[in-house]
Amino acid sequence: MSKLVVVIPQAWGDQALEATLAAAQQVNANQGFAAVLLGSQASAADADVASRAGASAVYQALHPGLEQTDEAQVLLAAACEALRSIPQTGGELSLVLLPPGPQGEELAALLADQLDGQALGRCVALRVENDTVHAERAAWGGRMRLNLQVSAGPVFACLRGGRVALSSAGQAHRFSLELHSTLRKRLTVVAKESGQRLPPLEGARLVVSGGRGVNEHGFALLETLALGLGGTLGGSLPAVDAGMVPVLRQVGVSGKFVSPRIYLAVGISGTLQHLAGVSPDSSIVAINPDPEADIFKVATVGIVAPWESMLPALLTHLNA
Numbered sequence: 001m002s003k004l005v006v007v008i009p010q011a012w013g014d015q016a017l018e019a020t021l022a023a024a025q026q027v028n029a030n031q032g033f034a035a036v037l038l039g040s041q042a043s044a045a046d047a048d049v050a051s052r053a054g055a056s057a058v059y060q061a062l063h064p065g066l067e068q069t070d071e072a073q074v075l076l077a078a079a080c081e082a083l084r085s086i087p088q089t090g091g092e093l094s095l096v097l098l099p100p101g102p103q104g105e106e107l108a109a110l111l112a113d114q115l116d117g118q119a120l121g122r123c124v125a126l127r128v129e130n131d132t133v134h135a136e137r138a139a140w141g142g143r144m145r146l147n148l149q150v151s152a153g154p155v156f157a158c159l160r161g162g163r164v165a166l167s168s169a170g171q172a173h174r175f176s177l178e179l180h181s182t183l184r185k186r187l188t189v190v191a192k193e194s195g196q197r198l199p200p201l202e203g204a205r206l207v208v209s210g211g212r213g214v215n216e217h218g219f220a221l222l223e224t225l226a227l228g229l230g231g232t233l234g235g236s237l238p239a240v241d242a243g244m245v246p247v248l249r250q251v252g253v254s255g256k257f258v259s260p261r262i263y264l265a266v267g268i269s270g271t272l273q274h275l276a277g278v279s280p281d282s283s284i285v286a287i288n289p290d291p292e293a294d295i296f297k298v299a300t301v302g303i304v305a306p307w308e309s310m311l312p313a314l315l316t317h318l319n320a
């Protein structure tokens with residue numbers, strides 16, 4: 001049987017803890033799993049929940065630098081050290097689950113890179129059979145399902161598993177791991193041609209967002225426009241799935257909620273799932289060649305045109 005491990009930063013709160021444990025139960029209902037809780041102090045309550053959810057071992061991986069930190073590189077260093085420290089069962093494939101959501105997906109990808117594993121990202125179903133991980137992923141905004149199989153690990157993934165079922169008492173063995181890593185931020189700054197970096201979505205006064213109607217060249221223009229106007233870049237789920245924009249910039253019900261003054265939506269049809277991520281107080285400016293697109297029902301300004309004609313004209317105007 002493969003080894004199932006969940007890694008949960010305690011600073012991410014009860015929701016992350018319970019959602020990840022629920023995912024572990026869905027993958028491996030009765031076989032038990034190891035839970036690694038990253039934090040600055042041991043939490044008996046969190047260890048108890050993990051144990052009652054079916055963990056057979058709970059490792060509290062502790063370092064003072066983990067207090068309330070959301071910094072991905074710090075969590076990465078801590079998670080790597082913790083995973084290297086817990087007992088491995090020789091030759092078995094391990095599946096490591098991180099909390100579902102953009103932060104967990106980012107940490108899963110960083111861990112896969114650091115530990116020579118496979119990143120499966122956001123899965124809609126996961127099971128392990130005959131030492132192979134079978135994963136289902138949604139693509140093209142949920143219209144398509146991809147079936148993936150991985151038989152060499154470790155495998156890092158996120159899964160939404162519904163509500164966690166807790167028994168009245170758990171039987172996990174509990175361990176304390178003192179982490180020794182220097183949890184300094186180890187950020188690599190990639191110099192862009194423009195020398196400018198995009199600000200985060202949170203707090204941005206202008207968000208320039210692209211959807212399935214925009215290709216790679218169009219996204220490069222959107223980024224230039226966002227930087228030129230002092231705003232930032234976002235995208236719809238299909239744009240994230242297509243690799244046009246990072247998952248941390250996804251706007252919508254399963255991404256981020258934004259409340260800029262202006263939300264420029266380019267090549268976005270205006271589905272409820274997308275608009276759930278845009279504040280009703282934001283003014284939406286939409287560019288779309290389909291006059292029937294739903295986005296025009298909520299837009300303050302609507303431009304019926306393809307991005308190919310509008311974006312170069314806007315940039316020329318901006319440069320002038």
Ligand SMILES: Cc1cc2nc3c(=O)[nH]c(=O)nc-3n(C[C@H](O)[C@H](O)[C@H](O)COP(=O)(O)OP(=O)(O)OC[C@H]3O[C@@H](n4cnc5c(N)ncnc54)[C@H](O)[C@@H]3O)c2cc1C
Nearest residue numbers: 141211212213236237252253254255267268269274306307
């Ligand atoms: C549980 C669940 C959660 C979801 N969460 C999210 C979420 O968080 N965020 C999210 O965005 N979606 C989410 N979705 C997906 C959502 O249902 C839609 O599939 C998605 O929002 C559609 O994205 P889109 O507007 O980019 O693509 P589409 O709906 O395909 O629209 C593309 C638009 O581009 C236009 N277009 C085509 N060519 C051009 C051109 N040359 N120039 C300009 N426009 C052009 C088209 O007219 C069309 O209106 C979720 C779905 C589910 C089931």
